[in-house]
Amino acid sequence: MMLLTGAAASAAELESSIARGGRLYDNWYKEKKLDRPEAAHAAYPAGGKYPKQSWRCKECHGWDYKGKDGAAAKTDHLVPIKGITGMAGKDPATIAPLFRDKNHGFAPEQLNDKDVQDLALFVSKGQMDTAKFIDPASGKPKGNxxxxxxxxxxxxxxxxxxxxxxxxxxxxxxxxxxxxxxxxxxxxxxxxxxxxxxxxxxxxxxxxxxxxxxxxxxx
Ligand code: HEC
Ligand code: HEC
The missing domain is CATH 1.10.760 (Cytochrome Bc1 Complex; Chain D, domain 2)
Structure with missing residues (x-):
């Protein structure tokens, strides 16, 4: 039997961690089969239209990762929070502590250290530059x-x-x-x-x- 070792094994693990980070970004409580937190997230603005979605990263930072400056601006999901594109390429070790900070306040029962690591990898290495694939102005996909x-x-x-x-x-x-x-x-x-x-x-x-x-x- 062939075993994946060294660089191949870690590259494979990295890709699956990044993809899992992407799914946590979409909906961490669904990915982890937990109940949705009852109350709206403390950082979600009072006037926001989707308090029930407010614990999902995508609700504050957008499907295109550009927050208030991205596609959400043309929808009723718009909230005055910046995107995460500025953190692309940054060291995951500097990103991970953000999820426990005062803006986020995720408890270890919600996002454990492995979750935080996968999310930090996604933010650092997993964000696609969506403008390459979708025209930001028209929303038209550029693919074939x-x-x-x-x-x-x-x-x-x-x-x-x-x-x-x-x-x-x-x-x-x-x-x-x-x-x-x-x-x-x-x-x-x-x-x-x-x-x-x-x-x-x-x-x-x-x-x-x-x-x-x-x-x-x-x-
Ligand atoms: C192994 C089965 C499976 C395959 C293969 C699969 N999906 Fe899915 N997909 C699901 C399930 C299960 C759901 C969620 C429940 C549902 O809506 O049926 C889903 C949901 C989705 C949604 C969310 C729809 C919504 O309501 O927001 C999208 C988008 C999607 N799939 C796209 C794709 C694309 C694109 C592909 C091919 C690249 C694909 N899926 C391949 C099983 C699959
Ligand atoms: C309820 C809203 C909300 C949710 C949900 C949320 N964030 Fe944030 N996030 C914020 C706010 C507010 C800031 C600080 C923005 C600022 O400094 O202007 C922030 C900042 C960030 C930053 C730093 C951006 C930068 O360039 O400084 C990253 C990365 C980030 N969030 C990722 C995430 C991830 C990943 C999740 C899901 C696990 C998440 N956030 C969930 C509100 C939210």
Whole structure:
């Protein structure tokens, strides 16, 4: 039997930690099968429209990681909080303490040290520059939808159906693609607590082309 050792093993572990960090960023309590905290997060502004989502990183910092300066600005999810793009490339050891700081206050019962480490890796190494894949002004995916159809039919349709309508809890993927940044994040990192694949170890054009194709699926 071949064993993965040394650099190969750690590169593989790194990619899966980053993807898990991405799923925690989407919804850490779902990924960890915990209950959603009852009260709104202390840092969530009083006038915010989505207090029930307020413990999710994406609700304050956005699906495009740009916070108030990104795609959320055109939606009712807008809150006056900056994005996390400034932390891309920073040492994960300097990012990790942020999750226990006064802005965040995540208790170890909510995010343990492994969770914090995965999140810090995601923030440091996992954020994609979404503008490469989605035009920030129009929200139009830049990928090649014809190639994306091939990827979708082989990678996604087994679970979601060729029409993207085979979903148990969510909306048809054609409808989910109305928010292409959300779709792109999930394509790269997988879905919290679901057996959905994370495409981040493949060439980024595969996720990008797939997202472009999902826009033509029925809603
Ligand atoms: C209820 C809102 C809220 C939630 C949820 C939230 N944050 Fe924050 N976050 C903030 C605020 C407020 C700041 C400080 C912004 C500032 O300094 O202007 C911040 C700052 C940050 C920063 C530093 C950004 C920088 O460039 O200084 C990072 C990284 C970060 N958050 C990541 C996360 C991650 C990962 C999660 C989920 C585990 C998360 N945040 C959840 C409100 C939130
Ligand atoms: C192993 C099965 C599986 C595969 C393969 C899979 N998914 Fe999923 N996906 C799920 C499940 C389960 C859910 C969540 C429950 C539901 O909506 O059915 C989900 C949900 C989603 C959602 C969230 C929809 C919403 O309501 O927000 C998106 C987006 C998504 N999938 C995209 C994709 C894409 C793109 C691919 C192919 C790259 C893919 N999925 C492949 C199982 C899968």
């Amino acid at each position: 939808a014809a190639k994306g159809e091939v990827y979708f039919n082989t990678l996604c349709a087994g679970c979601h159906g060729l029409d993207g309508k085979k979903v148990s809890t969510g909306v048809p993927l054609g409808q989910a693609s109305d928010n292409p940044w959300d779709m792109l994040h999930k394509a790269f990192n997988g879905l919290p607590a679901e057996a959905m694949p994370a495409l981040r170890s493949l060439d980024p054009s595969i996720a990008s082309d797939t997202v472009a194709y999902t826009q033509s699926l029925p809603k």
